Amino acid sequence: EPEVTQTPSHQVTQMGQEVILRCVPISNHLYFYWYRQILGQKVEFLVSFYNNEISEKSEIFDDQFSVERPDGSNFTLKIRSTKLEDSAMYFCASSDVGGPMNTEAFFGQGTRLTVV
Amino acid sequence: AQTVTQSQPEMSVQEAETVTLSCTYDTSESDYYLFWYKQPPSRQMILVIRQEAYKQQNATENRFSVNFQKAAKSFSLKISDSQLGDAAMYFCAYRSPLGTYKYIFGTGTRLKVLA
Numbered sequence: 740e741p742e743v744t745q746t747p748s749h750q751v752t753q754m755g756q757e758v759i760l761r762c763v764p765i766s767n768h769l770y771f772y773w774y775r776q777i778l779g780q781k782v783e784f785l786v787s788f789y790n791n792e793i794s795e796k797s798e799i800f801d802d803q804f805s806v807e808r809p810d811g812s813n814f815t816l817k818i819r820s821t822k823l824e825d826s827a828m829y830f831c832a833s834s835d836v837g838g839p840m841n842t843e844a845f846f847g848q849g850t851r852l853t854v855v
Numbered sequence: 856a857q858t859v860t861q862s863q864p865e866m867s868v869q870e871a872e873t874v875t876l877s878c879t880y881d882t883s884e885s886d887y888y889l890f891w892y893k894q895p896p897s898r899q900m901i902l903v904i905r906q907e908a909y910k911q912q913n914a915t916e917n918r919f920s921v922n923f924q925k926a927a928k929s930f931s932l933k934i935s936d937s938q939l940g941d942a943a944m945y946f947c948a949y950r951s952p953l954g955t956y957k958y959i960f961g962t963g964t965r966l967k968v969l970a
Contacts, residue, residue, distance in 0.1 A: 770956060781962045782900070782946060787955035795955040828898050834956060842888055842907065843950070844958065846900040 741765040745831050745847035752821055752854055760816045760850045762831030771814045772832040772844060773806065775799065782830065788814065821854045828852075857882045859949050861961035868937045869969050875922075876932045876964045878947030886952050889923070889930045894944040894963070903945070906930065934966075942968040 744763040752758050764771050773785040786796045788806055803819045814833075818825055828851050834844040858881045868874035880889070891903040906914045906923050914921050918938075922931045934941055947961040 772957060774958070776898070782948075782958070782960040784957045784959070787957050789955070795957065830900060832958075843890065843902065843905055844956070848897075848899045851898070 741845075743831055743833055743845050743847035745829075745850050747850060748848065749851045750853070752852070754823060754854055755820050758818050758821055758852065760818075760829050760831075760852070762814045762816075762833075762847055763812055764814055764831065764833030765835075765845055766812070768833035768835050768845075770794075770834045770844070771806075771808070772834075773816045774830040774832065774846075776828040776830065776849075777824075778827070785816075785829075818852075821852075823854050826852060826854045857884070857887075857949050857951065857959050859947055859959050859961040861947055861964050863964045864962070865965045865967065867967045867969055868934070870937055870939060872937055873933060873935045874937055874966065876934075876945055876947075876966065878930045878932070878961055880928050880930065880947070880949050882928070882949065882951075884951055884953070888950040888952065889921075890948040890950065890958070891919070891921070891930075891932045892946045892948060892960075893941075894946060896943075900946075904932065937968050939968050939970060942966055 746761045771788040776782045786800045787794045805817045828849045830849045831847040832844040860879045887908045889906045893901045893903050904916045918935045920933045944963045946963045949959045
């Protein structure tokens with residue numbers, strides 16, 4: 740069964756460093772998402788990406804965040820200068836065509852980011 | 856904007872018993888999708904069950920079923936014959952069929968299963 744794959748599963752980084760979280764969505768999917776879950780809290784939407792551009796972003800997704808689909812298969816989330824409060828689980832998700840045929844997104848297993 | 860509310864931060868159930876987790880939501884849309892996700896300690900998001908709003912019949916997946924009350928904007932999850940492996944965090948989620956199709960999650964309910 741196709742699945743969304745995220746790497747690494749756990750990343751530890753120094754405050755102020757840049758990190759790139761990687762995701763390989765399901766191959767025929769068109770919509771890509773990043774979500775964040777701070778420990779003990781709910782899952783929050785960060786950004787959606789469609790047709791090679793951001794289609795929606797939340798207020799959390801400020802200038803230190805960026806997303807990219809560099810090669811048609813990977814989907815990355817970059818955090819330019821990490822802060823302690825960026826420590827969280829980051830989930831990538833993808834879904835196929837939109838409209839009434841689209842029912843669900845498929846989530847990756849998550850990347851746990853720890854900023855020290 | 857849509858919102859999802861889970862009013863039970865924590866629930867407990869005896870093994871083999873039945874438990875119901877509550878979820879309410881607010882939306883002005885008539886068609887949408889609702890989901891329950893299970894998050895075990897590994898923190899992976901596992902789809903438990905989904906419901907299309909245009910379907911009147913409540914969804915069922917083995918021991919898991921929902922009570923979908925569209926007019927009341929209520930979407931509860933019933934777990935029958937609870938097992939130790941059901942212990943996890945459960946999130947209710949809303950997805951619009953329009954726009955970017957993003958999910959909006961509730962705050963979650965931690966389910967404990969007592970042996």
